[in-house]
Amino acid sequence: MEAKITAILRKHQLSITEARKKILSLFWETGNALAHGDIEQKSSEDFDRVTIYRTLQTFVEKGIIHTIPTSDNSVRYALCKDECAAGHHHDDHVHFICDDCGTTYCIDEVSVPKVKLPKGFRAVQTDLVISGTCNKCEQ
C-alpha cells in the first residue's frame, strides 16, 4: 500500500510528504470520489485546510486525480486511470452522484458517447454526470 502510494507520487515527480501520502491513500481506500470537505473531515487533525487545497490542485495538475462537475458547488475529485498525464486528462467514463447518500461513483463500464457539436465548437473534455439513486440506497 505505502509502496504503491509513493510509487505514484514519484512517477509524477512529486516529493513524498505526509500530506500527499495521506490524501492519496484516502482516495485508494474509499474508491469513490471525494470533495474537499470529505478530505478535510477525514484529515483535519493531521493537516491544515490550506494544505489540502494545494495538494488537490497539485494532483489535478499532475494528472493523478480529475475533477467531477456538480450542480451544488462542491466539486468532487477522483483518481485518474493510468493514461492521464500532466495537463492531459482522459477520463471519458460516466460519473454517478447519489442524491440520497451523496456518494460519487466512477462508472467505468460505460464510456461517454461521442457527440457532434455545431460548427466552430471544439471539444476538449466531455463530462457525463448522472444523478439519482445508487445501488446501495435503492430498495
Add this chain to the structure above:
Amino acid sequence: MEAKITAILRKHQLSITEARKKILSLFWETGNALAHGDIEQKSSEDFDRVTIYRTLQTFVEKGIIHTIPTSDNSVRYALCKDECAAGHHHDDHVHFICDDCGTTYCIDEVSVPKVKLPKGFRAVQTDLVISGTCNKCEQ
C-alpha cells in the same frame, strides 16, 4: 419584452417584482447561461446579493431556469424550455463551456444520449457538459 417577462412569471404563479423582472430579462438578453456572479455584476446596484440568491433558487424550483454543473465551483443557470415545470426539469440537451471566454451555451441541436447503468443505479437526471473552444474564440 416586458410583457413576455411578466407572462412567464405569472404563468409560474410568481408575483411580479422588479428583481425578478430584471434577472429574468438578463437571461433573455444574454441568451447564454449565467453564474450568480455574472448576475451580481450586472445588477449589484439594483439589488442585494441575497435577493439574487433567493430569486435564482425560486426560478429553479419553479422550472424557469435549470442548473448546469461545472468543475470550478460556479454553477451556471440557463432558461428552461417550455416543457419544464416545477420540480420536473426536462433539459436533456448538451451544455458547452468555453475555456477561453467562459461563455456557457445550451446546445439545443444535440440531445443527451441514453446511458445504460449497472444494476441498482437509477438515473433521475443526466448532464452532459462539454468544455473546449467555442465558435467565437476559435480562429
Add this chain to the structure above:
DNA sequence: TACAACAATGCAACTTTGTTGCAAAATATT
C-alpha cells in the same frame, strides 16, 4: 550521513461566497 538547495507546510490574515432572521417595503387580494 551531513549539508545546501529547494519544495511543501502551517499560520495568520484576508476575500469571496453563501445562509438566516427579522423588520420594512412592495405586491396581491378583497
Add this chain to the structure above:
DNA sequence: AATATTTTGCAACAAAGTTGCATTGTTGTA
C-alpha cells in the same frame, strides 16, 4: 383603498477559498 401576504434589504454570521511569508521537511550531492 385597506388588509393580508410575499418579497426585499439589512445585518450578522458561517463557510469556502486565497495569499504571503516564516518555518519545517524533502531531495540530491558531496
